[in-house]
Amino acid sequence: MSTHLIQIDRSLCSGFGSCLKEAPTVFALDGDGLATLLVAETADEAVLAAAASCPMGAIAVFDLETGQEAA
Amino acid sequence: MNGVVIIGAGLAGARCAEALRAGGAEIPITLVGAEHAEPYERPALSKGFLAGTLAEDDLFLRPPGSWEDRGIDLRLGSPVEHIDLRRRTVVVSGGELAWSHLVVATGTRARRLPGVDFRNVHHLRTLDDAVALRAAVNPGTRLVVIGAGFVGAEVASTAAGLGAHVTIIEAEAAPLARVAGAEVGHLLARRWRAEGVALHLGSQIARVTPDRVEIVGGQTVPYDVLLVAIGAEPASELLAGAGGIPTDAFGRTAHDGVYACGDVASLEGRRVEHWTSASGQAAAVASTILGSPRPYADTPYFWSDQFGLRLQMVGTTTGWSHVELDGDSASFRARYVDLEGKAVAVLLANRAAEVAAARRELATAA
Numbered sequence: 001m002s003t004h005l006i007q008i009d010r011s012l013c014s015g016f017g018s019c020l021k022e023a024p025t026v027f028a029l030d031g032d033g034l035a036t037l038l039v040a041e042t043a044d045e046a047v048l049a050a051a052a053s054c055p056m057g058a059i060a061v062f063d064l065e066t067g068q069e070a071a
Numbered sequence: 072m073n074g075v076v077i078i079g080a081g082l083a084g085a086r087c088a089e090a091l092r093a094g095g096a097e098i099p100i101t102l103v104g105a106e107h108a109e110p111y112e113r114p115a116l117s118k119g120f121l122a123g124t125l126a127e128d129d130l131f132l133r134p135p136g137s138w139e140d141r142g143i144d145l146r147l148g149s150p151v152e153h154i155d156l157r158r159r160t161v162v163v164s165g166g167e168l169a170w171s172h173l174v175v176a177t178g179t180r181a182r183r184l185p186g187v188d189f190r191n192v193h194h195l196r197t198l199d200d201a202v203a204l205r206a207a208v209n210p211g212t213r214l215v216v217i218g219a220g221f222v223g224a225e226v227a228s229t230a231a232g233l234g235a236h237v238t239i240i241e242a243e244a245a246p247l248a249r250v251a252g253a254e255v256g257h258l259l260a261r262r263w264r265a266e267g268v269a270l271h272l273g274s275q276i277a278r279v280t281p282d283r284v285e286i287v288g289g290q291t292v293p294y295d296v297l298l299v300a301i302g303a304e305p306a307s308e309l310l311a312g313a314g315g316i317p318t319d320a321f322g323r324t325a326h327d328g329v330y331a332c333g334d335v336a337s338l339e340g341r342r343v344e345h346w347t348s349a350s351g352q353a354a355a356v357a358s359t360i361l362g363s364p365r366p367y368a369d370t371p372y373f374w375s376d377q378f379g380l381r382l383q384m385v386g387t388t389t390g391w392s393h394v395e396l397d398g399d400s401a402s403f404r405a406r407y408v409d410l411e412g413k414a415v416a417v418l419l420a421n422r423a424a425e426v427a428a429a430r431r432e433l434a435t436a437a
Contacts, residue, residue: 014374014383015423017430018347033424048093052086055346055374057112069134 003064004047008035012058019059022050035059047071073099073169075360076161078151078309079176080104082112083333083349085132087174088143090357100143101168103161105150105177108198109135114346116201117225118376122232123205127198151177154309156326172360175310175324175331176353179303179344184217189281192297195222207296210234215284215294217276219246221375223300224259227268228377238269238292240284245272250384251418254394255405259380262400266378303344305335315342320366322356330356338367341387345373370433379421385429386416398422 006026015033019026023046030036041064051059051071061071075091077084080102088102104110111130119125138145146163153162154175160167181194193204204226208214212235216223219241227237243249245256246263264270275287283293305315310324315337322330322338332352334344348371355367375382379401391407398404402421406414417429 013423014381015426016347016372016374016383017427029427031424033427052089053350055114055350055372 002066002070003041003043004070005041005062005064006037006039006047007060007062008037009058009060010034012056014056014058016055018053018055019050022053023047026050073159073171074101075099075172075174076101076103076168076170077174077176078103078154078161079174079178079306079333079335080106080110080145080147081176081178081333081349082110082132082346083178083336083353084174084176085110085138086350086353087176087332087357088138089141090354091360092141092143094357094361096361098171101146101170102138102143103146103149103151103163103168105148106197106199107148109133109138109145109147111198113196116198117195117222118229120201121205121208121226121229127202130198151309154329156329159328171328173329174322174356174360175307175316175329175335176333176349177306177309177335179305179334181299182302182304184276184279184299184301187279187297187299189297191281191295192279192299194299195226196303204296204298208233208235211236213293213295214238214298215240215292215296216298216300217241217284218300218302219243219270219272220249220300220302221247221373221377223298224263224377225375226298226300227263228266231267231378235296236269237267238271238294239263240271240274240276240286240292242275243272246270250388251405252388252391252394252407254396255403255418258396258400258403262378262380265400268378303334305337305342307335320355320368321359321364322352322367323359330359332356343371343387345371347372370430372430381423382418382420383423383426384416384418385426386414386433388416388418391415 013034048071063070110132149163181196208230214235216239231237248256277287278285307316316331318336322332333349352367358365392410395406405418407416
């Protein structure tokens, strides 16, 4: 089980909110209606689905051990 | 077990392949695409890619080579010629592929104007289309766009930003009228004109020559580059008629073991061409093939960036009786309300903060 480092490009985020649905313990919407992180790292595999579900491609997930982009 | 063959390597096909593999299945997965490019994102073709701020590499869904790394047999430049439902094979150039499950995700193709096929006439659906259009549109180019739908609007907006002189010709009385209605359409028309675009509304095309468009009633618009943006039609001929491939919410077609997802699928009688539907329907098909079926039941959603507006629509504008409009052409919310006062759709312009609330309201209403 690898640890994932998550990044949101807020300039791309459109507030669609699909990331919250996929990984509610990781993502939230802030007062501007844009996605924000509740944690910076997680082992929760749901962040991969969250990244894939984002219509704007605003979410990047990296494997913390290898530094490789996982999604 | 012959595995899964997916026809169409766009968003729906690629997402379906990924979801199948992520679901832990060891089954062989073959992803067959007619185009030569690795699976890529189409939304940017009319925006960042056309503007030159995004390169081809930025569009790929996955880094080149990663499909093979995931054990997905990606076959590009391979249009499927025939599906044999009885023998469970598909015929591609140079061979036959056997399947136990078949996913048809062939998408759409741009509708054309009969007889209008000059060298400087463009359509926009594929990466190749976008490469050609990008090379043709320069500062000072006279670009005429036939059709004021979303593709036409986004290309017009991007081209105007590049310094082209843009004219849009539309048969309806307002842009985006079929989706947004006349009132919102007129609001958008004011915005487009303020951004320097010449807009001919309620205008039928009489004739198109290699250098001008003649409008019924006499006006003639000269052009260097013509974009025909009059919608798309489903590439469904391998399996069904012109209206798309009928499916249920799990992506199942009338044929055992055959599924459809994305733009080509007519899910319970409704075909939509949205990024989120393609992605969500692909996941539903994968879950069904993997034996733990989850239906696709999300509220429709799409976005469009044009003339300084980010438009985001939640829901479907059918069955509404009037529009509740808040704001102006710089930022607005339009609620499409039915006779009982219930919202069927919400269109937001530069109001990202209201998207989540609109989704909640419409998900509850459905």
